[in-house]
Amino acid sequence: MLSISNLHVSIGGKPIIDGLSLHVPAGEVHAVMGPNGAGKSTLSYTLAGRAGYAVTAGSASLDGEDLLALTPDQRAARGVFLSFQYPLEIPGVPALTFIRTALNAQHKARGEPETSAPEFLKRVREAAGRLRMDMDMLKRGLNVGFSGGEKKRMEILQMLMLEPRFLILDETDSGLDIDALRIVSEGVNALRSPDRGMLVITHYQRLLDYIRPDRVHVLAAGRIVASGGPELALELEREGYDKYARAA
Amino acid sequence: MAALQDTIDTVEALAGGERYKHGFVTDLEQEFAPKGLSEDIVRFISAKKNEPEWMLEWRLDAYRRWLAMDEPDWAKVDFPKIDYQDAYYYAAPKEKVGPKSLDEVDPELLRTYEKLGIPLREQAVLAGVEGAPRIAVDAVFDSVSVATTFRAELAKSGVIFCPISEALRDHPDLVRKYLATVVPTTDNYFACLNSAVFSDGSFVYIPPGVRCPMELSTYFRINASGTGQFERTLIIADKGSYVSYLEGCTAPMRDENQLHAAVVELVALEDAEIKYSTVQNWYPGDPETGRGGIYNFVTKRADCRGDRSKVSWTQVETGSAITWKYPSCILRGEGSQGEFYSIAITNGRQQADTGTKMIHLGANTRSRIIAKGISAGRSTSTYRGLVSAHPKALGARNFTQCDSLLIGKDCAAHTVPYVEARNAHCTFEHEATTTRLSDDQLFYCQSRGLDAEAAVALLVNGFVRDVLQQLPMEFAVEAQKLVAVSLEGSVG
Numbered sequence: 017m018l019s020i021s022n023l024h025v026s027i028g029g030k031p032i033i034d035g036l037s038l039h040v041p042a043g044e045v046h047a048v049m050g051p052n053g054a055g056k057s058t059l060s061y062t063l064a065g066r067a068g069y070a071v072t073a074g075s076a077s078l079d080g081e082d083l084l085a086l087t088p089d090q091r092a093a094r095g096v097f098l099s100f101q102y103p104l105e106i107p108g109v110p111a112l113t114f115i116r117t118a119l120n121a122q123h124k125a126r127g128e129p130e131t132s133a134p135e136f137l138k139r140v141r142e143a144a145g146r147l148r149m150d151m152d153m154l155k156r157g158l159n160v161g162f163s164g165g166e167k168k169r170m171e172i173l174q175m176l177m178l179e180p181r182f183l184i185l186d187e188t189d190s191g192l193d194i195d196a197l198r199i200v201s202e203g204v205n206a207l208r209s210p211d212r213g214m215l216v217i218t219h220y221q222r223l224l225d226y227i228r229p230d231r232v233h234v235l236a237a238g239r240i241v242a243s244g245g246p247e248l249a250l251e252l253e254r255e256g257y258d259k260y261a262r263a264a
Numbered sequence: 265m266a267a268l269q270d271t272i273d274t275v276e277a278l279a280g281g282e283r284y285k286h287g288f289v290t291d292l293e294q295e296f297a298p299k300g301l302s303e304d305i306v307r308f309i310s311a312k313k314n315e316p317e318w319m320l321e322w323r324l325d326a327y328r329r330w331l332a333m334d335e336p337d338w339a340k341v342d343f344p345k346i347d348y349q350d351a352y353y354y355a356a357p358k359e360k361v362g363p364k365s366l367d368e369v370d371p372e373l374l375r376t377y378e379k380l381g382i383p384l385r386e387q388a389v390l391a392g393v394e395g396a397p398r399i400a401v402d403a404v405f406d407s408v409s410v411a412t413t414f415r416a417e418l419a420k421s422g423v424i425f426c427p428i429s430e431a432l433r434d435h436p437d438l439v440r441k442y443l444a445t446v447v448p449t450t451d452n453y454f455a456c457l458n459s460a461v462f463s464d465g466s467f468v469y470i471p472p473g474v475r476c477p478m479e480l481s482t483y484f485r486i487n488a489s490g491t492g493q494f495e496r497t498l499i500i501a502d503k504g505s506y507v508s509y510l511e512g513c514t515a516p517m518r519d520e521n522q523l524h525a526a527v528v529e530l531v532a533l534e535d536a537e538i539k540y541s542t543v544q545n546w547y548p549g550d551p552e553t554g555r556g557g558i559y560n561f562v563t564k565r566a567d568c569r570g571d572r573s574k575v576s577w578t579q580v581e582t583g584s585a586i587t588w589k590y591p592s593c594i595l596r597g598e599g600s601q602g603e604f605y606s607i608a609i610t611n612g613r614q615q616a617d618t619g620t621k622m623i624h625l626g627a628n629t630r631s632r633i634i635a636k637g638i639s640a641g642r643s644t645s646t647y648r649g650l651v652s653a654h655p656k657a658l659g660a661r662n663f664t665q666c667d668s669l670l671i672g673k674d675c676a677a678h679t680v681p682y683v684e685a686r687n688a689h690c691t692f693e694h695e696a697t698t699t700r701l702s703d704d705q706l707f708y709c710q711s712r713g714l715d716a717e718a719a720v721a722l723l724v725n726g727f728v729r730d731v732l733q734q735l736p737m738e739f740a741v742e743a744q745k746l747v748a749v750s751l752e753g754s755v756g
Contacts, residue, residue: 064711067703092713104708108726117722118712125713157726174712 017042017213018063018182023074025055025062025238032058034238035074040182040231043210047224047249048217050235051257056217057101059235060186063215064098065091078182092118093125095181099171099188106158111170112140114158115177122178143176147203164191172203183207183214189223201226221253236260284547285749287517290376290487294406297354299490303327306460309354313429313463316436326449326459333453339617340646340678341586343521343559351523353461355406355488373411377403377483399510400425402466402482404495409464414478422471423507425480428496431467438469442500446529446567446594454525454588455563458494462527465495470505470536479736481510484524486546486558492523499529501536503570508539510739513583517547517556521585526562534570534597539578541735542591543743546583548750551612551641557585564591568600571626576603578734580743581618582750590648592621595629595657602631605734607743609724609750610643610675619649619680624660624690633664636728639675640751646677651692652684660690668698669727671720671751721748 018040025033032055040046050056062069063076065088076083083091106114116136123130131139144151147169159167168188175183185204189197204227208214216227224232224246232248233240234257241260242248297308306327310320335346357370400414402425409427418425424435431439449459466482486493501507513524524546530538549557560583566575577591593602604620622631637645645668653660668677679696701723709719724747725732732740732747 064707066707066711087715088707088710089713089715089719092711098711100708100711104702104705106705106709106723106726108729109722114709114712114722117718118709118714121715121718122713178712 017044018076018078018215020076021074023062023076024072025058026070026072027058027068031072032238033062036235036239038233038240040213040215042213044230045208045214045216045227046231046233047229048215048233048235048240049219049221049249049252051261052219054235055238056219056235057186060098060184060215060217063091063184064088064096089121090125092178092180093122096184097175097178097180097182098184099168099175099186101187101190103159103167103171105160105162107160109158110156111154111158111173115140115174118174119177139177140173143173143203146176146206147173148199149173165193165196168192168200169196169203172200175207176203179207181212183212185214185216185218185227187218188216189218189220197223198226221249224249234260284517286514286545287547288379290372292370292372293358294355294488295358296352296488296491299352300349301351301353301461305353309461309463312354312356313432315429315432318440319432322449323460326456327461329450330453330456330460333450333456335453339588339648340644340680341588341615341617343586343615346521346523346559348457350490352488352491353494354463355491357405373403373405376405376485376487399479399481402427402480404464404466404482404484406486406488406491406493409466418477421474421477423474423476424467424469426467428465428467428498429463431498435467435469438500439467439498442498442529442531444529446531446565447527447563452563454561455527458496458525458527458563462494462496465497465526466499467497468499468507468509470501470507472503472505474502474505476505476507479508479510481512484511484513486522486524490520490522492525494524495526497526497528499538499540500531501533501538501573503533504535506537508736509541510736511540511542511544513542513544513546520556521549521559523559523561524584526564528562528564528591530566530575532566532568532570532573532575532600535572536570537574537576538566539576539736540564540566540591541739542577542579542581543739543746544579544581544583544587545746548583548612548614549585554585554613557614558583560584560587560589562589564589565594566592566602567594568597568602568629570600571597572599573597574601574603576605576734577620578605578731579607579618580731580735580739580746581606581608581616582746584616585614587614587616587618589618590620592623593631594623594625595631595660596625597629598626599628599630600626601629604631604633604635605731606635607638607728607731607747608635608645608647609638609640609747610645611640611750612643613641614643616644617646617648619647621650622652622662623650624653624657624662626657628659629657630660631662633662633666634730635664635666636731637666637668637677638671638724638727638751639668639677640671642674644676644678646680648680648682650682650684652682653686653690653692655687658687658689660687662690662692664692664694666694666696667727668696669724670698670700717748717752720751724748724751
């Protein structure tokens with residue numbers, strides 16, 4: 017599924033990711049944890065294709081296809097989805113319109129038939145119900161005036177609707193209270209399947225109580241410094257990142 | 265949502281293709297007035313139109329006054345001096361004389377309008393074909409009206425909808441009573457020029473208490489090279505009547521600048537309402553070099569003459585090399601209302617100086633201005649607006665909202681509001697914002713599967729949504745597509 021090899025990324029000439037390698041097979045959920053400034057968000061933006069993130073060496077591929085050669089929309093059409101740490105507000109564009117437009121664009125790029133309007137509405141209602149979101153929220157400008165928690169739910173709603181093959185969750189737990197965290201996690205877990213991969217980027221262990229990872233990696237100073245099973249997350253929770261930060 | 269998909273489809277269809285799809289030329293035999301401007305030319309035009317003597321005198325008077333006037337230079341636009349002698353002031357397709365029905369219109373002209381997507385065929389609607397647009401169209405080609413549809417149908421409700429040249433002959437009293445009562449001959453340089461040489465345009469009269477049974481529209485097409493278009497539109501909504509009127513404009517792509525100096529006058533009597541919508545898509549000139557394009561110097565004004573009358577202007581300005589245009593309302597009647605909803609998009613080397621004037625004369629008059637300016641490329645966009653309340657306009661209220669959106673680093677947006685309150689009992693509110701289309705928003709849209717052009721179209725359509733909602737359905741979809749097409753190539 018996702019293969020990252022010896023990746024080097026600079027922003028404005030300053031190296032942030034420094035020889036990162038990571039492999040996430042289909043059907044698995046991998047967590048990337050690390051202290052602030054370790055390069056967690058840089059990794060997620062680089063995979064999604066944000067401008068200004070210069071890859072100076074290394075590779076990243078999805079099912080053998082070079083991701084780095086694709087534009088952000090092409091990556092989305094191949095099934096890459098990034099749940100943003102800070103989702104953007106789009107005034108004047110209702111969430112329903114936004115999601116429908118995105119879905120149609122992806123269908124078109126993949127040469128698939130368009131989802132019909134009734135089918136689309138049915139699916140949105142289902143997904144919104146699962147996330148306990150009011151349909152009225154979907155008729156207002158996307159994320160405009162939403163709380164941090166509502167924005168995160170909106171990200172997961174988009175994810176449920178777009179049905180990506182590879183999910184990147186960037187600090188999805190930040191800004192969520194415990195109930196919202198559970199609801200959002202249920203949404204994410206609903207997408208777990210043998211042909212999907214998932215990269216969960218987080219600072220805290222608590223999200224991993226709900227989204228159980230198969231593997232946990234520690235990111236420090238721009239590279240993976242330790243990998244292990246779910247127990248690694250618990251160890252980090254107890255002991256902090258200090259020893260890894262020093263080791264890096 | 266379907267319209268939005270259309271927007272995206274259009275952008276995709278146009279990617280790498282021709283940006284301005286109305287830029288073709290219709291090849292047909294035309295007759296011209298001799299080049300240049302003089303009293304003889306004014307006489308020539310008046311004679312062509314078989315006008316009454318008083319009209320010729322009116323034109324000549326306007327011409328003489330124009331000679332003594334100076335071109336205005338206060339707008340934030342920059343262009344080389346216009347040589348008014350280096351243009352044709354009359355151009356018309358050669359045709360048979362006598363009354364014309366659609367069957368007699370040159371098929372080449374019918375094909376032109378078909379290509380532009382303008383419905384000139386009544387049959388489908390009269391035969392009750394589902395989905396056929398119920399819109400009456402006056403098609404103005406260079407200096408003449410070539411067809412006006414649904415006239416018989418409209419006449420049943422007493423509505424007059426015809427070329428103004430014809431109204432001068434058939435309804436002289438009505439025309440004489442209202443012409444130039446909203447925009448006086450010497451109002452400004454371009455309006456005065458128009459008064460001398462205007463060749464055609466639409467005339468609308470809605471009798472008391474009548475709600476016009478269909479949308480009326482005029483479609484202006486400049487075709488001939490080296491000509492200017494000077495149309496004159498006069499709309500009168502008598503007591504308690506209602507009309508919705510649409511205006512569209514296109515022109516071929518040429519290296520020369522062509523002048524379009526129109527005058528539009530609206531009169532709303534007691535309890536009458538006029539809704540006037542424009543989708544202006546004149547050729548904007550070459551986006552790289554700035555060569556060619558239309559100079560759109562237009563005077564549009566409404567007189568809310570009767571108590572409780574209402575006029576609403578909605579404009580989508582995407583074309584023209586230079587736009588100089590301020591659709592305004594004189595709120596004379598007590599409790600009358602004026603509205604101005606505007607989207608002005610400039611790209612390439614375009615310059616737009618546009619806005620409105622809301623002149624509150626009567627008590628308890630209300631006005632509302634929502635102006636959205638979008639600048640891309642190396643263009644300049646200026647909102648210029650006046651809100652004034654006169655001593656008798658007690659209780660006048662205005663709300664103004666001006667939002668500017670910048671795309672890229674080489675464009676500019678300006679907001680120049682003038683506010684005058686000449687009594688202490690009026691309430692004026694003004695809000696203004698300027699934002700740059702953010703890379704973060706663009707990336708967010710792209711990360712969901714939209715390509716760069718579609719992302720811009722989506723964000724911009726969101727920005728102008730309040731105004732698009734004011735347009736009649738048929739135009740809203742068109743306008744939405746136009747917004748996308750106009751901004752093609754604005755992101756790298």
